[in-house]
Amino acid sequence: MPPVFHPFSTQHFAAVAIGAAITAGLILLGRTGHRGQVVSTGILAFLNLAAFAIVQFGWQAMPEATLEHAIPAHLCDIASILAGFALLTRRPLLCELTYFWGLAATIQGLLTPAIQLGFPSGPFFAFFLQHFAIVAAALYLPTVDGWRPQSPWWRSPLRAWGWANAYLALAMLLNAWLGTNFAFAAHKPANPSLLDHLGPWPWYLLSMQGLAVVFFTLLALPFARRKPMGN
Numbered sequence: 001m002p003p004v005f006h007p008f009s010t011q012h013f014a015a016v017a018i019g020a021a022i023t024a025g026l027i028l029l030g031r032t033g034h035r036g037q038v039v040s041t042g043i044l045a046f047l048n049l050a051a052f053a054i055v056q057f058g059w060q061a062m063p064e065a066t067l068e069h070a071i072p073a074h075l076c077d078i079a080s081i082l083a084g085f086a087l088l089t090r091r092p093l094l095c096e097l098t099y100f101w102g103l104a105a106t107i108q109g110l111l112t113p114a115i116q117l118g119f120p121s122g123p124f125f126a127f128f129l130q131h132f133a134i135v136a137a138a139l140y141l142p143t144v145d146g147w148r149p150q151s152p153w154w155r156s157p158l159r160a161w162g163w164a165n166a167y168l169a170l171a172m173l174l175n176a177w178l179g180t181n182f183a184f185a186a187h188k189p190a191n192p193s194l195l196d197h198l199g200p201w202p203w204y205l206l207s208m209q210g211l212a213v214v215f216f217t218l219l220a221l222p223f224a225r226r227k228p229m230g231n
Contacts, residue, residue: 002062002064002117002118002121002123003117003118003119003120003121004116004117004118005113005115005116005117005118005119005124005191006118007112007113007191007192009118011118011119011124012113015119015124015128016110016128019110019128019131019132019135020132022132022136023132023135023136023139026040026043026044026136026140027040027136027139027140027143027144030140030143030144030145031143031144037144037145040140040144041087041088041140041144041145044083044084044087044133044136044137044140045084045085045087045088046084047084047129047133047136048080048081048083048084048087048133048134048137049080049081049084049085051077051080051081051126051129051130051133051134052072052077052080052081052130054126054129054130055069055077055123055126055127055130056069056070057122057126058121058122058123058124058125058126058127059122059123059126060122062117062121062122062123064116064117066180067178067179067180068180068181068182071174071178071180071182073170073171073174073180073182074182074183075101075105075106075167075171075182075183076105076106076109076130076131076134077130078167079097079098079101079102079105079106079134080130080133080134082094082097082098082101083098083102083133083134083137083138084137086098086137086141087137087140087141087145090145090147092150093159093163095141095147096149096150096156096159096160097160097163098134098137098138098141099138099141099142099147099149099160099219100156100157100160100161100215100216100219100220101134101138101160101164102134102135102137102138102139103135103138103139103215103219104212104215104216104219105164105212106131106134106135106138107135108193108194109131110128110131110132110135112189112191112192112193112194113127113128113131113191114184114189114190114191114193115127115191116190116191142223148223149220149223153220153221153223153224153225154217154220156220157213157216157217157219157220158216160216161212161213161216164212165209167183168183168185168205171183171185172185172186185205186201187201188201188204194211195208198211
């Protein structure tokens with residue numbers, strides 16, 4: 001029987017600490033020069049592009065696996081793919097989505113993981129690897145690659161918010177068709193999360209819109225007076 005995951009437990013804090021240390025290490029490596037940047041970019045791009053396959057491998061022997069684990073339609077499944085290509089191509093839209101989605105949404109997943117299986121199960125490792133790969137890419141793009149949001153400063157967060165709503169609409173369609181819970185648009189996760197404080201369904205979906213605007217704006221403000229790069 002796989003072990004049960006408990007949020008805010010020793011295994012949770014240990015996973016976050018290890019993931020944060022590896023993230024910092026990759027960013028520092030990327031800042032050592034061209035060779036270090038090539039190596040760290042390659043590692044991060046590989047981890048993000050391979051994340052869903054790793055998730056599949058982690059769940060393949062688990063009786064708890066459902067249709068949701070077989071379809072790459074969770075926000076973090078999509079975000080990790082976008083992050084991998086953002087690191088390889090530096091396309092402005094991909095960088096924007098990686099930065100805003102990764103730091104506004106994926107970090108929430110690390111703070112309140114929506115998983116039930118704990119250490120040392122495959123899903124436990126796959127969850128934290130995927131989420132930290134996205135967050136690491138979101139931090140790496142501005143600190144190592146020199147990416148900056150487009151000017152004026154509000155354009156990039158507005159575009160990221162628009163694409164987030166397009167994803168939410170797609171997730172709701174899939175949920176209605178397949179009976180899934182992508183984007184937690186059908187119901188809240190079982191584990192405690194920020195959604196527990198945003199009202200009942202469907203009102204928490206509207207509350208999420210307001211929070212997204214606030215988070216995206218705060219993430220853009222540090223660049224408000226800086227010259228955009230790579231756009």
